Amino acid sequence: MNTTLTLLFRRQPVALLVAASLLLATSCTAPRAIVTTGKVTPQGEFRVGYNQGFNVATSSLSKVGSAVKEAASQAASQEKVDYTEATTKIQAAALAYVLDPVQPTADLSIRYGIIPRLDAGYKYAFGSHVFDTQLQLLGPTGSPENPGAGAASGTTYASIGLQFATQRAKLPSLPFLDDINSVLNFRATRNDLLVPLTFSQSFGPEEEIGAISYGLVYGHSWVSYGFAPEKIFNGSVKVPELTLQKRNFSSFGGFVNLKLGYRYVYVIPAISVFYQNYGNYTLLNGASTSLSGVTFVPSLGFQLRVPNLFK
Template structure:
């Protein structure tokens, strides 16, 4: 019984934590496309609502209390201790995989048969991608080809900085820690889909695998953080580091509708070993965990094509 109560309490804390992070930027790594690319001259546009739920940053943020942050931020001088070390881990973990709700809107255009391009604005992040269809017909519901299975490969690029820190309760530690981070993500999904009706006239169901590689540059430039060395007091040295890591995932999505307007539910799941990272005072810490990205969107198709 006691274990059940503790588990429920932790779950409630995690839920409240997600509410605190409600305005955060999140890594745009969900896969909502089918294996069929946009027909030449046609457009697809849509919006998605979802969430980025990553186990590692949730666990790290759960280790530091808001009251502790408030107390530290009110001090003129702060000395390095276990609480400061926990805060640095939490900030870095969140930069590696920002947790919170997601919102994006996007548009795609068919360039030539079997190739389209897209732009997405995802929670403050600009995303560019292209997709090549290597399997299946390239017609339209009005002029269908033969077959109802599709396959394609995509390439997506996104970049973001640590502006999201202003939305965390840890922002009060910025005068002390001066944390910054910039990341770039390259995502490569392999997508297979089955059409409902000719050329996805009534929608589709899709699934596949996805690889994401993240390049991150981060640093701490502590302005009011000190350490004691015997009778002496020294300022903690700043650091600036770079690292990268790969994420491996599976996904499934569906398009449910008719001809021009579709409902798009999707789920993408990643596992990543983020690697080992240098922190203040020459300490290091390793991070790893799962990320779940559910979403629900609406998509519309339009354009005359060619």
């Protein structure tokens, strides 16, 4: 009986965490919050984490005003929609939200130390699958239980990472975006690559009580999209669908995060900022739009360190 109660007690926090994640993760946006430090996972160790963030993109905010929301609602209620400037703005809003939405994000992650200066991990962002690796360039490679040579509070670490995410992009579940999708029949896919260069200073030997981290990030995204509307007309002629279009763009950013805890459990508040020029995008009826903007990604993460028990 005591064993059963103990198992239930241990499983309850995990169940609560999963339930909270499902409630908070409203889309499948690839995570861009940088919550790692310059020190990679020591060989043979695991790190398990949960991260909750919010993606705030100026491009999406600028493309969706009250007039666009009203036009989308009106178009969704009509059996036939005449192509106007409002139709162009609706398409631009849909693209902006797929390229960089305004919405909460969440992911569950696991990392493993492969060799002393290299680890690899996987994140599930509720629809987006993310694979990444990190190579440590500077600093000792020990653990709090077995510090490496030169490990002390204030020791500097540095690493470079590579993260690849793939997903079937979709509009967030918001009323006006549902209206837009019902009018445009919008479809899209995307792949994202991130390369963070991270520096950190340890709190305690080998980040025993945490670290402060900062650095630069380069990103590149590949997007395919198209529109297949059924009720948009140019006069008496139905507007033909926009076949699959392919675009790619780069992002440039920086970040800072703070890792606080003791040996096994840490909390990690972070902020990342990106700038991207998304480029020009073809729309229905021969129209086009150009997009650019800044994105802010505040986040709060939790990390569990599982030491190497067989070393």
